[in-house]
Amino acid sequence: MRAGFPVPPDAPPTADPLADPTDAADPGLRPDQLELIRSVKGFMPDDEGQALLGVARYAARSGLGPLLEIGTYCGKSALYLGFGAAPFRTPVFSVDHHRGSEENQAGWEHHDASLVDSRSGRMDTLPVARRAVEAAGLEETVVLVVGPSMVVASAWGQPLSLLFIDGGHGREVAWADYRSWTPKVAEGGYLAIHDVFPDPADGGRPPYEIFCAALESGRFQEVPEWSCGSLRVLRRPADPV
Numbered sequence: 001m002r003a004g005f006p007v008p009p010d011a012p013p014t015a016d017p018l019a020d021p022t023d024a025a026d027p028g029l030r031p032d033q034l035e036l037i038r039s040v041k042g043f044m045p046d047d048e049g050q051a052l053l054g055v056a057r058y059a060a061r062s063g064l065g066p067l068l069e070i071g072t073y074c075g076k077s078a079l080y081l082g083f084g085a086a087p088f089r090t091p092v093f094s095v096d097h098h099r100g101s102e103e104n105q106a107g108w109e110h111h112d113a114s115l116v117d118s119r120s121g122r123m124d125t126l127p128v129a130r131r132a133v134e135a136a137g138l139e140e141t142v143v144l145v146v147g148p149s150m151v152v153a154s155a156w157g158q159p160l161s162l163l164f165i166d167g168g169h170g171r172e173v174a175w176a177d178y179r180s181w182t183p184k185v186a187e188g189g190y191l192a193i194h195d196v197f198p199d200p201a202d203g204g205r206p207p208y209e210i211f212c213a214a215l216e217s218g219r220f221q222e223v224p225e226w227s228c229g230s231l232r233v234l235r236r237p238a239d240p241v
């Protein structure tokens, strides 16, 4: 990625707007933006977040449709997406029921007791995510969609310039997200999947399985320039592979 490459906010989409992903490399976050993102709880290392920001900028600039994330949690990755998309006035929808994944529940590895609603005793990350979007000044860009991913998918018709899958990592949920959301990626648009670990010693299988399924389907090709760590980026070519 070439740092500092300026992309004019009004740049018209070209015939094949996503042909060269390095062409829209992000100019970098301001120090205060990075500091804010670092203060938000979540599961997105800096380098993977920067890669996501680059994809978001390119997708947002393409005119192919909005960006959509599955798995807001406290809003960390949503801020990367939002900072990438805001200059192009392209909305980012971030879907979560805000009740946490299995591993976020009490007694599990990624449980954070401060995110439990004392009234109900259930996880509730919505207030924290909402404050993050507000603090970032991204309320006109990042739209929090509160509900189960499958219910939102059942009513979602708009093609997406970028689909970022980072929701439930259980086999059933991850495959359901893959099956119902990936057909919504616009031709020429991107699919990003988080927590893809080829080696089972590094993490759970389902995100890796759906990444492989996307490649094997022939509908997507990896964009290695933008894959970073466990973040894998694929593109749906404008023409069938």
Ligand code: SAH
Residues within 6 Å of the ligand: 041, 042, 043, 044, 070, 071, 072, 073, 074, 075, 076, 077, 078, 095, 096, 097, 098, 099, 100, 101, 125, 147, 148, 149, 150, 166, 167, 168, 169, 173
């Ligand atoms: N992208 C976030 C991390 C997401 S963690 C970051 O950058 O930090 C995964 C999130 O997926 C959790 O907040 C959980 O509530 C949500 N989730 C899990 N299964 C879901 C489902 N079926 N529908 C909606 N959200 C779901």
Ligand code: MG
Residues within 6 Å of the ligand: 043, 166, 194, 195
């Ligand atoms: Mg993740």
